[in-house]
Amino acid sequence: MNDVLVGYGITFGVLALYAARVLRRGRALRRALEPIDVADGEADP
Amino acid sequence: MSASTPRRRAVPRRGVTALGLAALAASVAAIVQGLVVMGPTENQGEYSRLLVVHPPLATVAYVAFGVTALASVLYLVPRTRRPSWDRLAGASAEIGVVFTALTLVTGSIWGHSTWGVWWTWDARLTAEALLLALFLGYLALRRVPAEEGVRARRCAIAALIAVLDVPVVHYATSWWRTLHQGSTISLTRPDKHLDAAHGVGLLLGFVAMTLIYAWLLIRRYRLEGLESRYEHEGLTLALDARRAEGGLAPAGPAPAADPVGALSPSGSLTRGPA
DSSP: OHHHHHHHHHHHHHHHHHHHHHHHHHHHHHHHHHHHHHHHTOOOO | OOTTSOOOOSSOHHHHHHHHHHHHHHHHHHHHIIIIISOOBTTTBGGGGGGGTHHHHHHHHHHHHHHHHHHHHHHHSGGGOOHHHHHHHHHHHHHHHHHHHHHHHHHHHHHHHHHSOSOOOOHHHHHHHHHHHHHHHHHHHHTSOOOHHHHHHHHHHHHHHHTTHHHHHHHHHHHSOOSSOOOSOOSSOTTSOOOHHHHHHHHHHHHHHHHHHHHHHHHHHHHHHHHHHHHHHHHHHHHHHHHHHTTOOOOSSOOOOOOTTSBOTTSOBOOSOO
């Protein structure tokens, strides 16, 4: 049973870490591009 | 991107959030079904619980690479060529690589219990490992600096070559004598069936992995778009920052330049060349 738990843990753990990385990077890029969006009048409300 | 071309979203923000919550709920349901509701089987014991994660991971990885191939074809056909197809191909391939790596890990755990070894050069396993290597190569190729169109065309061709391994992986158990078992269930073979609890577990696993893939694809695709914008506009930001430091007015429209090193490979952002 321990191996099975490890399998589930790795699967959902890795997927959660990957999702968090994608979200974090997206937020960082949006923050970096914010000055251009504001200048273009495209900033999110 | 200029003010005259506002960005449109195919899936609204609320829809993406709802998809994410659905993926989370399906994942919880799949975990409960797999670890609590489903009992051990006569042949495989506790390891049959891996049925909820291993086959869905492998199948959704096929789908991910299929999407990459389809988007690559659409990019290569001049009439449908758009940078967004290249971005979709890249986004789906990266998720496919994650799913394939997890397929190998969960398969290795399962294999250890049934075969007594973590790894063997079985046709199915070898083809799966080759698939992972091919798409890791594809992702590496996407990072090779080149003119945008050249890079996209080069990657589209590489994806179409790499995806040829998907049917090899799938049919390996039929084409060769393998340690890996063939299909677990069949619509035409009554002897290949699952009990209700395992059937529901497998179904929940497929639903959860499909929803996770869909949510990740939307998020990763948008990230590709942001990275592409940052490549083009990041230099302007850096120059404006330097001009502001020197008490000068900001520059005009963004030049189409490639700030090498503006995006660090670790995932964190640097503020362009100093």
